[in-house]
């Protein structure tokens with residue numbers, strides 16, 4: 001199969017398009033012919049060696065996918081060859097910048113019928129992360145006020161829509177050219193972080209969802225009401241709160257069919273629409289990494305593989 005891989009950690013130029021062995025479905029696994037895979041921050045952070053420890057080469061990056069089941073391993077009874085499915089690789093596996101992948105059958109779900117493969121790939125890991133963060137971790141409730149940092153990014157774009165669906169009042173930050181995009185996703189209030197101070201403008205919040213990290217994450221504690229909760233996904237651990245009356249949380253984003261099915265249901269009900277998507281050929285993965293790495297993209301970058 002064709003795949004994009006790297007033989008050493010380094011800049012985007014280490015990404016190479018070449019031939020790799022076709023995967024074989026082990027017991028409990030399926031082989032998926034991948035139609036689309038999205039580019040996530042973890043891909044370039046892993047490639048550059050700034051996140052995780054990739055030490056086995058060649059390494060094929062890529063965490064989420066949408067495609068067609070093309071082979072079944074022993075014991076797989078609830079999937080059929082030809083099923084359109086989407087999903088996210090288990091942490092540490094990776095390998096979706098490729099024409100095929102073998103994964104456990106219990107971490108894939110039927111692709112939402114209304115979405116193309118490109119759209120389904122765009123909401124797999126972002127949707128999973130937003131669901132685990134807002135529903136399972138922050139336990140966001142109707143009527144609560146939430147500040148979502150980095151609203152124009154992939155995870156936050158899903159989170160804005162999910163928070164609105166849950167009945168929350170949503171405030172979100174972005175640069176000026178992305179504010180209309182945030183409003184279109186459903187944000188009630190938007191803040192241009194380049195010209196405005198979110199700590200002065202945000203009303204007291206029940207919850208914060210931070211996708212930016214660094215100083216933005218640390219300053220986010222200021223907007224919380226006493227008893228407020230904040231979830232952080234940029235680093236592996238949540239920052240230490242500078243006050244004792246709030247809680248800092250790091251969502252544990254696992255992989256399972258139930259969350260993917262919930263994503264599909266949210267799409268089918270019209271609660272969630274796909275983000276703005278920029279498509280790239282698999283051979284152009286390095287360009288997509290350069291854009292993602294600059295951390296000012298709107299929506300999602302997706303590699304179209306078939």
Ligand SMILES: NC(=O)c1ccc[n+]([C@@H]2O[C@H](COP(=O)([O-])OP(=O)(O)OC[C@H]3O[C@@H](n4cnc5c(N)ncnc54)[C@H](OP(=O)(O)O)[C@@H]3O)[C@@H](O)[C@H]2O)c1
Pocket residue numbers: 040041042125126129149150151152153154155156173174175176178193211212213216233234235253292295296297298299
């Ligand atoms: N399993 C997990 O825990 C998990 C899963 C997925 C992602 N993540 C992490 O979540 C983070 C977000 O990922 P992502 O793919 O959604 O987005 P991303 O590509 O890292 O973020 C891009 C967005 O951040 C915005 N941004 C940059 N600086 C900002 C600032 N100071 N204030 C507000 N917004 C700012 C940009 O908007 P402007 O262009 O308007 O500046 C852009 O839309 C990453 O660190 C990633 O590693 C974790």
